Amino acid sequence: MERTVLVVNTSNMPVAAREASIYTGITIAEYYRDMGYRVALMADSISRWAEALREISSRLEEMPGEEGYPTYLATRLAGFYERGGRVVCLGEGEREGTVTIVSAVSPPGGDFSEPVTQSSQRIAGVLWALDPDLAHRRHFPAVDWKKSYSLYVGAVDDWFKKHVAPDWPDLRHEMMGLLQREEELREIVQLVGIESLQDQERIVLTVSGMLREDFLRQSVFSENDASCPPEKAYFMLKAILSFHSLCKDLLGKGVPVEKVLALPFREELGRMKEFPAEGFREAAGALIARIEKEGRESP
Amino acid sequence: MHSVAGPLLFVEGVRRVSMGEMVEVLLPEGTARRGQVIEFSDRHTVIQILEESTGIGVRSTRVRFTGSPPRIPLSPDILGRRFNGAGDPVDGLPAVLPETWESIMGTPINPVARDKPSHFIRTGISAIDGLNTLVRGQKLPIFSGAGLPAREIAGQILRHAGAGGGEPEGSSPGGKFAVVFAALGITYREAASFLEEFEQGGAREHTVVYLNLADDPTIERLLTPRFALTAAEYLAFTLGYDVLVLLTDMTSYCDALREVATAREEIPGRRSYPGYMYTDLATIYERAGRIKGRPGSVTQLPILTMPDDDITHPIPDLTGYITEGQIVLSRELHRKGIYPPIDVLPSLSRLMNLGIGSGKTREDHRGLADQLYACYAQGRDLRRLEAIVGEEGLLESDRRLRRFADAFEREFVGQGPGGRSMEETLEAGWKLLSLLPKDQLTRIRVDHVLKHYKE
Numbered sequence: 001m002e003r004t005v006l007v008v009n010t011s012n013m014p015v016a017a018r019e020a021s022i023y024t025g026i027t028i029a030e031y032y033r034d035m036g037y038r039v040a041l042m043a044d045s046i047s048r049w050a051e052a053l054r055e056i057s058s059r060l061e062e063m064p065g066e067e068g069y070p071t072y073l074a075t076r077l078a079g080f081y082e083r084g085g086r087v088v089c090l091g092e093g094e095r096e097g098t099v100t101i102v103s104a105v106s107p108p109g110g111d112f113s114e115p116v117t118q119s120s121q122r123i124a125g126v127l128w129a130l131d132p133d134l135a136h137r138r139h140f141p142a143v144d145w146k147k148s149y150s151l152y153v154g155a156v157d158d159w160f161k162k163h164v165a166p167d168w169p170d171l172r173h174e175m176m177g178l179l180q181r182e183e184e185l186r187e188i189v190q191l192v193g194i195e196s197l198q199d200q201e202r203i204v205l206t207v208s209g210m211l212r213e214d215f216l217r218q219s220v221f222s223e224n225d226a227s228c229p230p231e232k233a234y235f236m237l238k239a240i241l242s243f244h245s246l247c248k249d250l251l252g253k254g255v256p257v258e259k260v261l262a263l264p265f266r267e268e269l270g271r272m273k274e275f276p277a278e279g280f281r282e283a284a285g286a287l288i289a290r291i292e293k294e295g296r297e298s299p
Numbered sequence: 300m301h302s303v304a305g306p307l308l309f310v311e312g313v314r315r316v317s318m319g320e321m322v323e324v325l326l327p328e329g330t331a332r333r334g335q336v337i338e339f340s341d342r343h344t345v346i347q348i349l350e351e352s353t354g355i356g357v358r359s360t361r362v363r364f365t366g367s368p369p370r371i372p373l374s375p376d377i378l379g380r381r382f383n384g385a386g387d388p389v390d391g392l393p394a395v396l397p398e399t400w401e402s403i404m405g406t407p408i409n410p411v412a413r414d415k416p417s418h419f420i421r422t423g424i425s426a427i428d429g430l431n432t433l434v435r436g437q438k439l440p441i442f443s444g445a446g447l448p449a450r451e452i453a454g455q456i457l458r459h460a461g462a463g464g465g466e467p468e469g470s471s472p473g474g475k476f477a478v479v480f481a482a483l484g485i486t487y488r489e490a491a492s493f494l495e496e497f498e499q500g501g502a503r504e505h506t507v508v509y510l511n512l513a514d515d516p517t518i519e520r521l522l523t524p525r526f527a528l529t530a531a532e533y534l535a536f537t538l539g540y541d542v543l544v545l546l547t548d549m550t551s552y553c554d555a556l557r558e559v560a561t562a563r564e565e566i567p568g569r570r571s572y573p574g575y576m577y578t579d580l581a582t583i584y585e586r587a588g589r590i591k592g593r594p595g596s597v598t599q600l601p602i603l604t605m606p607d608d609d610i611t612h613p614i615p616d617l618t619g620y621i622t623e624g625q626i627v628l629s630r631e632l633h634r635k636g637i638y639p640p641i642d643v644l645p646s647l648s649r650l651m652n653l654g655i656g657s658g659k660t661r662e663d664h665r666g667l668a669d670q671l672y673a674c675y676a677q678g679r680d681l682r683r684l685e686a687i688v689g690e691e692g693l694l695e696s697d698r699r700l701r702r703f704a705d706a707f708e709r710e711f712v713g714q715g716p717g718g719r720s721m722e723e724t725l726e727a728g729w730k731l732l733s734l735l736p737k738d739q740l741t742r743i744r745v746d747h748v749l750k751h752y753k754e
Contacts, residue, residue, distance in 0.1 A: 008410045008411075010407060010410055010581075010585060011577070011578065011581030011584075011585055011621055012407045012578075012581045012582040013407050015575070015578055048577070051574070051575075051577055051578070054568075054574050055574055055575045058565065058566045064566055067569065068568045106620055108569065108611075108613065108616050108617070109611030109612075109613075109616050111611075132645070135647075136644040136672075136676060137644070137672060137673055137677070138668075138669045138672040138673055138742075139673075189684070190683075190684060190687065191687065192688065193687075193689075193692035193693075194692070194694060194697075195692060213741065214741075219669070221652070221666075222744075267738050267741075271745070274744075274745075
């Protein structure tokens with residue numbers, strides 16, 4: 001809290017102040033940025049700000065654009081978002097400061113084609129799309145991995161390779177592939193039932209289910225699972241994916257799929273998130289070694 | 300007087316008027332109607348009549364400015380009284396002898412002065428207590444549809460919340476309990492059944508009622524919830540009551556807002572509701588909560604009807620953005636004969652975590668709720684799948700989840716009109732989870748599973 005500045009305009013406070021509040025916020029952020037701080041600005045919510053803009057605009061009797069928002073909405077939004085970034089500060093002493101903007105957009109009725117969402121998406125480099133369906137089944141954080149994207153993946157790959165593990169980008173790629181494949185398979189299952197799938201495909205469904213439940217879903221109430229540092233994430237992912245290759249191996253050797261799916265590792269992998277981050281490397285390493293050993297020793 | 304257009308009067312040459320000022324419109328036959336200043340320039344003043352404008356003539360009518368915004372007389376004696384939508388008594392008793400006069404527009408609570416809610420309110424309904432716990436100071440709307448039993452559910456909540464006296468769990472120390480009820484454009488029949496509910500529950504003497512029924516003036520409806528909330532704030536923060544405010548039906552309120560906006564020739568927004576509807580609703584919903592250093596609390600339970608059961612309609616949509624969650628009723632469950640027909644998947648209480656856990660309800664509450672949610676969502680998906688591939692097409696583990704979903708709706712949600720204690724709710728949850736194998740319960744901490752799981 002000592003490192004936080006709050007600018008508050010609750011929804012029953014004056015509208016004009018709401019329109020101004022994001023500028024107050026970003027100006028404070030820039031002030032610290034110029035001192036060489038790395039500042040994160042959370043704006044919640046840009047949609048409410050846009051509505052304030054709309055309300056003022058209609059009181060000024062301006063010509064309304066799409067959904068009643070003024071036609072300069074996109075320009076104003078761009079003017080705000082573009083104030084984020086990394087700068088080399090002028091003046092005495094070499095300093096480098098950044099402002100990172102994380103803004104919440106609340107599209108009415110969940111409709112992503114509305115102007116505020118669209119204008120924000122055009123400018124922002126990363127989208128975390130929250131999905132009501134995931135939230136309904138209490139899968140938190142409810143980030144929809146299909147709709148979300150980051151334009152900076154390539155830019156941060158090197159950091160991950162250097163600081164976490166050289167094969168991080170590959171694992172990420174493999175996971176995204178599995179989740180995408182699951183999506184297609186689920187459509188088939190909806191039509192013809194799970195029994196009609198190939199054995200490999202059933203494995204894909206199982207493993208991607210584990211990725212969703214045991215890796216992507218986190219519980220904020222669990223002491224160890226609430227926050228997951230990159231190294232822990234890497235080993236969790238690594239363990240689940242090595243389980244996947246074990247399953248594929250066994251199938252290749254002619255082990256029936258029921259037996260593969262009954263392997264005891266699944267529950268262990270599911271409880272993995274509860275381990276503390278400290279010493280996680282060793283615990284996960286041991287588990288991965290056991291998984292690999294099982295693969296070697298099987299007939 | 301210059302001209303009359305719908306509910307608007309245009310008056311010329313008035314000096315020193317103020318925005319929101321109340322006026323009296325005196326008709327030639329000696330009766331008076333109320334109005335409010337909504338706009339003025341140096342030449343014209345626009346007055347909105349709160350009642351019918353029929354019979355108002357340009358030459359024959361006189362206007363008297365009162366010089367103050369709408370205010371409400373308050374005293375502890377308002378408990379047990381009934382008022383109309385404009386704050387005048389309709390129960391045949393004399394006017395309230397005021398201890399204080401308050402402006403009904405209220406003032407926003409300083410966010411820093413707000414206190415975190417931390418006591419849960421027992422409603423006796425498992426789908427709420429167990430999965431979407433209501434806490435004191437929360438605003439939790441009920442999203443209903445035409446013909447769904449929102450009234451019965453609200454009544455049930457009032458009955459149990461009101462029984463707080465002998466109830467150690469959840470009730471704040473020395474808690475005094477009061478209900479403020481605002482009827483917004485509901486029919487006489489609906490209002491009567493609410494009032495009957497108060498009588499039967501013995502809640503009459505700690506209830507304040509504001510009635511603006513379907514045939515009462517529409518514009519007055521914009522003021523009614525503000526009268527009710529001002530009274531509620533007085534009871535809570537001056538007198539220290541824990542107040543439950545019931546506003547029904549917010550859909551009529553929004554329609555009244557639209558009617559007025561159209562009359563004022565404003566630019567319409569989505570579904571021709573005004574663009575500032577979000578702000579306007581916020582000035583109602585935000586008047587809930589607790590204040591640091593003061594006893595009482597204001598908890599809001601607005602009821603709204605989703606037109607055509609459409610949750611993306613502007614009214615439920617904007618409401619959901621302001622309030623701290625929602626309880627959604629489902630026509631499908633209602634048709635199946637399940638009471639209360641609460642669809643738990645889209646329902647949510649954002650403040651639940653503040654009111655539950657060890658010391659408040661029980662340490663396994665959070666995990667149990669998450670697990671029930673997850674399994675029910677899976678089971679519901681499988682139901683769709685089963686319709687296509689048949690029961691034989693499902694794996695044994697899927698069949699179990701499928702059976703769980705049915706049992707969950709029947710036994711956990713569909714508890715009937717009786718109430719359950721928190722303990723009974725949690726036990727009902729564990730009983731259902733015993734339909735599933737122990738190692739599938741990955742959302743609950745292992746030690747809690749070992750302690751509560753029934754073989």
